[in-house]
Amino acid sequence: MKDKILGTLYGLAIGDAFGMPSELxxxxxxxxxxxRITTFLDGPAENEVACNFTKGQFTDDTAQALLILDALNKNNFKPSDKLIAEALINWANDTNAFDNNILGPSSKAALNAIKVGEDPSVHTxxxxxNGAAMRIAPIGTLFSSTQQAELVNYVxxxxxxxxxxxxxxxxASMIAHAVSLAIEDKSWNEIMESTISIFDIAVKEGEETFSASIPERLKLGMEFAxxxxxxxEVFAQRIYDVIGCGTxxxxxxxxxxxxAYYCKDPHSCALFCANIGGDTDTIGAMATAICGAKSGYKTINKDWIYMIDQNNDVQLHDYAGMLEKERLNWRDSHGK
Known part of the structure; x- marks a missing residue:
């Protein structure tokens, strides 16, 4: 199981880092x-979002995923609004994310409200x-594929x-559930079918808004695939033009x-996402995490793993051990 969890974490980081230079x-x-992007690159000076990053560095997608795990670990993996918000604000202050166009608009508005003692719910x-979905992939490793309601509640x-x-x-629940299915090595059709089905459970958990249907867009994307x-090339253009690659x-x-359904392996997925245009780092982080969960750590290019390890001050193996331990603890305590 640790191989699959590591595959998720490195997939997340690799997809994020590959997509960083072309972001937005x-x-x-x-x-x-x-x-065509074929390797890790520095963020170009011309890209006001990516210009502060160097090759192999991941962005806020992976950074926030990991700091949320840190916040959860401090509280025995019981989600705490206070601890998660504090972790996000501290990271944003440390990285000057409020001023450097690193934070997404929803997170920025909510965290600014919390900083000045205002109610963030007007924004949340x-x-x-996609700030919730971009950082959620590791949470999917905690749950079995049958624990849909539990996963949605936790997400x-x-x-x-x-x-x-x-x-x-x-x-976010769809991304996390896709990871849960992938680490159990379900078929790609099973992963997509179950991920579509969890939408109806999860959409009832949030404040009602209006958006185009994620399941219907996914079904259309699968038809394109x-x-x-x-x-x-044509598939990429259809995703970009019809499904959309925005935030x-x-x-x-x-x-x-x-x-993820089209590429299936983390290597082709990371390259595909980096070149598609739009929110390349976030799409890359989500898609490649799922592919990494399916294929596992041992299949991932060791040079790519080295680049992530050398250019980011984190130990993903430690996070994988944390997640594996918590997954076992959770299942033991609930008799799963």
Whole structure:
């Protein structure tokens, strides 16, 4: 199981770091500037979001995922709004994320409200962006694929300091559940079918908003994957044009899931996401985490693992051990 958990964590970090240089650039601009991204790159000076990062560094997606795990570990893995919010604010202050365009709009508004003693719910209830989904993949490793209700409830508690809308909770639950299925080595069709089914449970847990349907967009993305299975360029363009690769949960989550379904392995997935345009680091983090969960750590390019280890001040093996231990503790205490 630890191999699969490590695969999830390294998939998350690799997809994030590969997608960093092209983050929030159009597909046209990515092609024009890079040609094709085939390796880890520095964030270009021309990219105001990525310019503060160097090659192999991951961004807020992975950083927030790990600091949330730290906050959970401090409280025996019982989600605490206070501890999670404090961890996010401390990280944002340390990295100057409030001023450097690193934080997403929903998280930034909610955390700023908390900093000045205001009620963040005015922001969290309307949060349509992907900040909850981008950082949730490791939570999926804690649950078996049959624990859908438990997973959704936990995802809601972990996400609500910054994201409490129906679409944010549902999108994050879909990513986490896909990881749960992938680490059990379910087939790709089983992963997608069950991930679609969890939406109806999860969407009831958040504050009601209105968005395009994530399941319907995912189904369409899967149709594109089958239709263009031998033409990656056309598939990528259809995802970009029709499903969307923006920062909305209703775009990036179905895009990431469809891309994982299409690519299947973490190497092609990370490269695909880096070149697609739009929210490349977040889509890469979500999709490649799922692929990494399915294939496992031992299959991942060791040079890529070395790059992540050398360029980020974290020990992902320690986090994997933490998650494996908590998964076993949780299952033992609930008789699962």
């Amino acid at each position: 650039w159009s597909r046209r601009k990515v092609k024009e500037f890079f040609g 209830k309307k949060a349509l962006t 809601r508690k972990v996400s609500q300091p910054t994201h409490a809308s129906d679409v944010a909770i549902a999108g 089958e239709t263009y299975k031998d033409n990656e 909305l949960t209703s775009e990036s989550v179905p895009a990431a899931l469809a891309i």
